[in-house]
Amino acid sequence: MVLTGENPSPPTSSTFDLSTYLAERKAEVEIALDDSVQVTYPEKIYEAMRYSLLATGKRLRPILCLATCELLGGTAEMAMPTACALEMIHTMSLIHDDLPAMDNDDYRRGQLTNHKVYGEDIAILAGDGLLSYAFEFVATQTTNVPPQQVLQVIGRLGQAVGATGLVGGQVVDLESEGKTDITEERLTFIHTHKTGALLEACVVCGAILAGASVENLERLSSYAQKIGLAFQIVDDILDITATQEELGKTAGKDLKAQKATYPSLWGLEESKRRATELIQQAQAELAPFGEAATPLIAIAQFITSRSH
Numbered sequence: 482m483v484l485t486g487e488n489p490s491p492p493t494s495s496t497f498d499l500s501t502y503l504a505e506r507k508a509e510v511e512i513a514l515d516d517s518v519q520v521t522y523p524e525k526i527y528e529a530m531r532y533s534l535l536a537t538g539k540r541l542r543p544i545l546c547l548a549t550c551e552l553l554g555g556t557a558e559m560a561m562p563t564a565c566a567l568e569m570i571h572t573m574s575l576i577h578d579d580l581p582a583m584d585n586d587d588y589r590r591g592q593l594t595n596h597k598v599y600g601e602d603i604a605i606l607a608g609d610g611l612l613s614y615a616f617e618f619v620a621t622q623t624t625n626v627p628p629q630q631v632l633q634v635i636g637r638l639g640q641a642v643g644a645t646g647l648v649g650g651q652v653v654d655l656e657s658e659g660k661t662d663i664t665e666e667r668l669t670f671i672h673t674h675k676t677g678a679l680l681e682a683c684v685v686c687g688a689i690l691a692g693a694s695v696e697n698l699e700r701l702s703s704y705a706q707k708i709g710l711a712f713q714i715v716d717d718i719l720d721i722t723a724t725q726e727e728l729g730k731t732a733g734k735d736l737k738a739q740k741a742t743y744p745s746l747w748g749l750e751e752s753k754r755r756a757t758e759l760i761q762q763a764q765a766e767l768a769p770f771g772e773a774a775t776p777l778i779a780i781a782q783f784i785t786s787r788s789h
């Protein structure tokens with residue numbers, strides 16, 4: 482039996498509406514993000530950081546962190562600095578991923594990419610600024626959480642974004658471009674690292690902040706690994722099936738750049754089937770939490786049903 486801790490008004494599947502939940506949470510996160518970075522001298526760098534951080538995003542990563550912390554009896558207030566830090570790290574990864582030296586993209590989040598507006602030099606620095614600030618923000622802004630848990634979160638974030646996680650995945654993604662002999666194992670390495678590691682950290686950090694037991698941490702990690710892999714499979718499917726307007730970024734880029742993707746290995750239908758299967762497995766992991774896991778179960782569903 483896994484104990485979830487106290488939650489003052491646990492959502493129930495009969496009263497829960499995912500789109501209302503996501504819209505409310507997104508609004509809450511965006512207020513905190515807007516407050517987190519103030520423009521001061523040298524203005525250009527803060528403006529460049531805010532340009533990408535505050536552009537329209539789904540805010541899925543911060544929402545996962547808040548929802549997990551609450552599932553285990555923590556509060557949104559305890560998790561908000563980490564939630565914002567996760568969005569700062571994610572935004573850094575997008576700014577750098579879009580650079581000419583990497584995926585060379587002109588559009589992101591429905592607007593021109595950072596380097597198209599501020600130049601490559603400032604875009605690199607805006608990513609660096611967001612990445613460093615993310616760690617500073619967790620360390621200085623987290624309240625009502627024992628310091629040992631904050632320290633664990635900082636370590637976990639570093640692991641997720643560095644060579645052991647996102648950076649490592651991006652390296653293998655770039656190395657695999659144009660290759661026709663990519664194995665499933667290599668493709669899964671790319672996805673679980675470049676995308677899955679940060680998504681897993683969102684859930685794990687939310688859990689750590691709430692003081693999760695080892696058993697709950699393992700269960701939630703497993704949920705997060707599955708949704709992380711499904712997220713990238715769906716991202717690669719949408720690159721083929723969705724429009725630029727829907728995505729807020731150029732569609733069809735993976736094929737052009739000869740990226741290693743699940744659809745390129747298995748085709749669209751099999752990729753969709755695998756993503757759906759992963760989401761079902763992720764949801765099944767949460768069964769011991771009962772009704773309290775309703776938001777995380779619904780968020781998992783959203784990952785396959787999303788249109789952008």
Ligand SMILES: C=C(C)CCOP(=O)(O)OP(=O)(O)O
Pocket residue numbers: 574575578584647651675676716720730
């Ligand atoms: C994973 C990171 C760090 C950035 C985006 O990855 P992709 O290159 O696969 O996705 P899009 O640019 O299509 O969003």
Ligand SMILES: [Mg+2]
Pocket residue numbers: 578584654
């Ligand atoms: Mg990329």
Ligand SMILES: [Mg+2]
Pocket residue numbers: 578579584586
């Ligand atoms: Mg890209």
